[in-house]
Structure formats: C-alpha cells, structure tokens
Amino acid sequence: MRKTYRNLLGLALATLTASSCQPAKSTSDTSPSEKPNIIFIYADDLGVGDISALNPLSQKVITPAMDRMVKEGLYFADAHSSAAVCTPSRYSLLTGRYNWRTSKKRGVLGGYSFPMLEKGRKTVASLLHDNGYETAMIGKWHLGAKWGVKDEYETEIQARNMKVGDRFGKNEVDFSKPVSGGPEEHGFGYAYWHVGSLDMAPYCFIENKYVADQEFEHFEGQEGMFARPGIKSKSFEFKEIIPDLSRRAVSYIEEKSGNKKPFFLYLPLTAPHTPYVPTDNMRGKSQAGIYGDFVLNVDELVQNVLAKLKEKGIDDNTMVILSSDNGAQKHRGKNKPNIIELKGHYTNAGLYGEKRDIYEGGHRIPFIVRWPGKIKKSRVYPHMIGQLDLMATCAEMLQVKLPKDMGEDSFSFWPAITNENFDKPVREYLVNHSARGQFALRHGDWKYIDGQGSGGWTQNNTPDQQLYNLKKDLYEQEELSAQHPEKIQEMKSKLEQIKTQGYSRTI
Known part of the structure; x- marks a missing residue:
C-alpha cells in the first residue's frame, strides 16, 4: 500500500499560497x-x-x-523536467525539444558515450550567443563526448557506445587529444566540464576541448560513496568539486561584471547526486545525514553566487534561475531501504515516487527565478511549465522568432516573469518520460500514464493505463482510469499525436 500524504496536501498548498500574498508592482517588457x-x-x-x-x-x-531565492523571486509551483533522469532532461533543457525524439529512448549516457546532441543542433546557449551574449558552462555536461583514442581501439569503442562505467583506460583513450562534441560546439564560448555524473569515470575536468589535469591514477571506489571505480585525474578530489565550481562561477561573474555585453552562465552542478561527499565544514550541519549535508554545499554555492552579484552591483540586472534535472533519489537501488527518509527528511516533499519514476516525485522539480530588477518578492506561478520552455522564453525575451527546427516543444513563460498579474497557462500539454522510457501526458489537472507501474524503481500494482487528477490528488494515491475511460482515450490519442508529428509548439 502506498504511503499517503493526503492530509498534507492542504498544508503544502497553503504554504505556497501564503508566499504569494505580497503586493506586487507593475512591470514592463524588457x-x-x-x-x-x-x-x-x-x-x-x-x-x-x-x-x-x-x-x-x-x-x-x-x-x-x-530559501532566499524563493522569498525574493518567482516560484513555479508546477514545473517539470522532461525526464526523470539526468541525460535526457539536460538535452531538453538546452534544446527546447523532447529527449525521446532522439535515438536515446531510455536511461542515461556513460562517461565514454558518444554525443547525444546532434551536430548543428541549436541550443539556448547558441540562441543567446547569436544575440549578443557571452556564454559559458561550468560543471556537469552528461550529454556525451567523443574522446580521442588510439586508432586500433576506435572500432571497439564504437561497438561499446552507450555503456556506463570505466570500460576504457590509458591504453585505449589518448587523454592528450582534444575531446569533441562538448559544450563549446553547442554555443558556449567557454566551458569547464565533467563529461558525466560525479559517480562516473573518467574522473577529470575538460577545459574547452582538453583535459585540464592529464596526470591520472586509478580510483578503486570507496565503501559508502556510491562512486564507480575508474580512471581519475590526480587533482580530482570528490568533496572539493562543488567548492571548485563555486569559485570558478564567482570568478566568471567577477570577470564579466564590467563588460558591456550580457552573459549567460550555465552552472550544472554535480550535487547532491552520488557520491555524497559534503565538505568538512558542512559535515553534521543538517539533520539528514551526509545527503542533507551535501545539499548544504549546494546552498553555499547559491549564497556565493548571490553575494558576488551584489558585490559587483549587477544584482538587479541578473536573472538567476535555480532548478534540478529530475526529482531526488531516495533509495540506493531497487527494493533497498529508503536511507534518506529514514532520517525523517522528505526530499521530494511527499510526492509519490522518486528519480527514474514517471510519478511526480520523478520529474516535478524546483524552479525558481530571482531577478530583483523585474520580479517582485514572493510570487508563485501555479500553472504547468517544462524546463524545455527555457528556449522559447529566451526567444521572446530577445524578441526573435524561433525557426521550425529549433525549440520544437518549447513554450514561453516570459509573460509570467515580466507581468505579476499574468495568471494564464503558457502550455496546454506536457509530456514526461521515465528512466525506462514510459510516457505520461499532462493536460490541466489530469495526468495520463501510458503503461503499468512507475517506469522506474518504485514498485506497485496498477492498470496498464493510469489516470490521476492532480488538483484533487497531488500525491497520486487514487487511480481513476476505470471511472474515466473516455479521458484515457482522449489523452492517449493526444500523446500519440505529439509523439508522431515531431513538434508540439505552434510552428
């Protein structure tokens, strides 16, 4: 039987409503x-x-x-990643296109996987760069790359494409060669990036196209870290990665603050994903074990970014967006104990499911926009958006029209940012995707799931097609397909239309 949070639904909604009761001033278009x-x-x-x-x-x-970002900015209370795992969500965020329109239909890429982003595919960074922005990426890429390898191993590596783990090492990959297919080929003028997750080899950072530290050693793994063994740069220290990304981000802000050109800094973090490696100053600071302590490292980075913006006097003209690539992971594997909630910390705020799942816990994510010069404090936008809507939002901000082959599934939420009285949905439908490739379709309050179960790790018994009313049942406790067969058919047909036509926005 599902653990129910039904009695907390009113509390959650009341919390959001209370935060939006501040009077707001009028704004104008930028x-x-x-x-x-x-x-x-x-x-x-x-x-x-x-x-x-x-x-x-x-x-x-x-x-x-x-918390400060929530109190000083705009919280999108019904925001979603495209998928319930890392790689596909990152693809959709940057391209404004559903991830399942690519060859990658399930799962994530590994540290040696070939690039997922198609050659020539435009991104948010490309759009901004082409319209006068300086662009940079600092952090986790996880969209694949083509490593330089010795000729005799090229065929083998291609045959093992999309495999997760340390499949190759010094004898196969030539780490002195340039790495292609990365951020600098997709609109980023500068990039300092790790190719996969923090638990994936090779453990090294690439500056633009070259590995920053080419002196390697073998990492054997460590009990309790949840990190795979593999090749590691000698200077790569797991618990120092977030502080290092923070320093680099702050340095970039410092460097660009006096420029006439605006900048776009994409700052994809490696935390609080496994391995849980909080810094010494955060150890024991939360009441949720090392996971909670690691979350505090994320919060410290946010604080450092906001402080530098204030120091440089560009706070009012900087839009800071905070989000996550999917919902939190609560278990350490199928049918294993929920080690986070055992600490009494509800990392997905009681939503059903977790990372990998098609349920709300898998893809409903925090999405907060802080922009003191435009956004009045403590606003809440209650309607549905997707992270892939960033592309159309930036296009409307720039007052440019997207071509047919760019941002095919993106809808602009720019009016919600610039007009505190805007209270209309910006999109009618939204498709979500699980780790195993299961689909869900949202339409207003209704959520249709095309398949049985979670599409991830959560175990349950459901019909082959599922239906929920999220307005009445945010925690997906009451499955309604038997009561509304006509709604099932209507939403299934719409899902198939969106999947087959190749786009969902008005082209």
Whole structure:
C-alpha cells in the first residue's frame, strides 16, 4: 500500500499560497537593449523538499540561500523536467525539444558515450550567443563526448557506445587529444566540464576541448560513496568539486561584471547526486545525514553566487534561475531501504515516487527565478511549465522568432516573469518520460500514464493505463482510469499525436 500524504496536501498548498500574498508592482517588457545577465544553476537530483522553504513536511535540512531565492523571486509551483533522469532532461533543457525524439529512448549516457546532441543542433546557449551574449558552462555536461583514442581501439569503442562505467583506460583513450562534441560546439564560448555524473569515470575536468589535469591514477571506489571505480585525474578530489565550481562561477561573474555585453552562465552542478561527499565544514550541519549535508554545499554555492552579484552591483540586472534535472533519489537501488527518509527528511516533499519514476516525485522539480530588477518578492506561478520552455522564453525575451527546427516543444513563460498579474497557462500539454522510457501526458489537472507501474524503481500494482487528477490528488494515491475511460482515450490519442508529428509548439 502506498504511503499517503493526503492530509498534507492542504498544508503544502497553503504554504505556497501564503508566499504569494505580497503586493506586487507593475512591470514592463524588457527591450533587447536591456538584456539581463542569466545564470542557470542546475542542481543534480535536488528534490523540491530539499529546499526548506518548499518543504511542509520537515525541516531537517535548512537552506537559507535557496530559501532566499524563493522569498525574493518567482516560484513555479508546477514545473517539470522532461525526464526523470539526468541525460535526457539536460538535452531538453538546452534544446527546447523532447529527449525521446532522439535515438536515446531510455536511461542515461556513460562517461565514454558518444554525443547525444546532434551536430548543428541549436541550443539556448547558441540562441543567446547569436544575440549578443557571452556564454559559458561550468560543471556537469552528461550529454556525451567523443574522446580521442588510439586508432586500433576506435572500432571497439564504437561497438561499446552507450555503456556506463570505466570500460576504457590509458591504453585505449589518448587523454592528450582534444575531446569533441562538448559544450563549446553547442554555443558556449567557454566551458569547464565533467563529461558525466560525479559517480562516473573518467574522473577529470575538460577545459574547452582538453583535459585540464592529464596526470591520472586509478580510483578503486570507496565503501559508502556510491562512486564507480575508474580512471581519475590526480587533482580530482570528490568533496572539493562543488567548492571548485563555486569559485570558478564567482570568478566568471567577477570577470564579466564590467563588460558591456550580457552573459549567460550555465552552472550544472554535480550535487547532491552520488557520491555524497559534503565538505568538512558542512559535515553534521543538517539533520539528514551526509545527503542533507551535501545539499548544504549546494546552498553555499547559491549564497556565493548571490553575494558576488551584489558585490559587483549587477544584482538587479541578473536573472538567476535555480532548478534540478529530475526529482531526488531516495533509495540506493531497487527494493533497498529508503536511507534518506529514514532520517525523517522528505526530499521530494511527499510526492509519490522518486528519480527514474514517471510519478511526480520523478520529474516535478524546483524552479525558481530571482531577478530583483523585474520580479517582485514572493510570487508563485501555479500553472504547468517544462524546463524545455527555457528556449522559447529566451526567444521572446530577445524578441526573435524561433525557426521550425529549433525549440520544437518549447513554450514561453516570459509573460509570467515580466507581468505579476499574468495568471494564464503558457502550455496546454506536457509530456514526461521515465528512466525506462514510459510516457505520461499532462493536460490541466489530469495526468495520463501510458503503461503499468512507475517506469522506474518504485514498485506497485496498477492498470496498464493510469489516470490521476492532480488538483484533487497531488500525491497520486487514487487511480481513476476505470471511472474515466473516455479521458484515457482522449489523452492517449493526444500523446500519440505529439509523439508522431515531431513538434508540439505552434510552428
């Protein structure tokens, strides 16, 4: 039987409503000559409940910097990643296109997987760069890359494409050669990036196209870290990665703050994804074990970014967006104990399911926009958006029209940012995707799931097609397909239309 949070639904909604009761001043559209700087902080596996201001269930992890973003900005209360796992969500965020329109239909890429982003595919970074922005990426890429290898191993590596783990080493990969298919080929003028997740070899950072530290050793793995063994740069220290990304982000802001050109900084983090490696100053600071302590490292990074913007006097003209690539992971494997909730910390704020699942816990994510010069404090936008809507939003901000082959599934939420009185849905339908390739379709309050079960790790018994009314049942406790067969048919037909026509926005 599902653990129910039905009695907490009113509390959760009341919390959100209370935060939106501040009076707001009127705003006007931004002209192209008033382009804001944009910083997109993309946490890895951060759940809605990991931000204390958004968690009505517990206060085991207190996050003052992220709470500040909620209180000083605009919270999108019904925001979703495209998928319930890392790689596909990152593809959709950057392209404005559903991930399942590619050859990657399930799962994630590994550290040696070939690029997922198609050659020539335009991204948010490309759009901004082509319209006067300086662009940079610092952090986790996880969209594949083509490593330089010795000729005799090229055929073998191609045959093992899309495999996760340390399949190859010094004898096969030539780490002195340039790495292709990365951020700098997709609109980023500067990139400092790790090719996969923090638990995936090769453990090294690439600056633009070259490995930054080419002196390697073998990492054997460590009990309790949840990191795979593999090749590691000698200077790669797991617990120092978030502080290093923070320093580099702050340095970039410092460097660009005096420029006339606006900048776009894409800051995809490696935390709080496994391995859980909080810094010494955060150890024991939360009441949720090392996971909660690691979340505090994310909060510290956010604080450092906001402080530098204030120091450089560009706070009012910088739009900072904080989000996550999917819902939080609560278990360490199928049928294993929920080690996070055992601490009393509800990382997904009571939503059913977790990372990998098609349920709300898998893909409903925090999405907060702070822009002191435009957004009045403590606003809530209650309608549905997807992360892939960033592309159309930036296009409307720039007052440019997207071509047919760019941002095919993206809808603009720019009016919600610039007009505090805007209270209309920006999209009618939204498709979500699980780790095993299961689909869901949202339409208003209704959610249709095309398949049995979670499409991930959560175990349950359901019909082959599922239906939920999220307005009445946010925690997906009452399955309604038998009561509404006509709704099932209507939404199944619409899902098939979106899948087959190749786009969902008005082209």
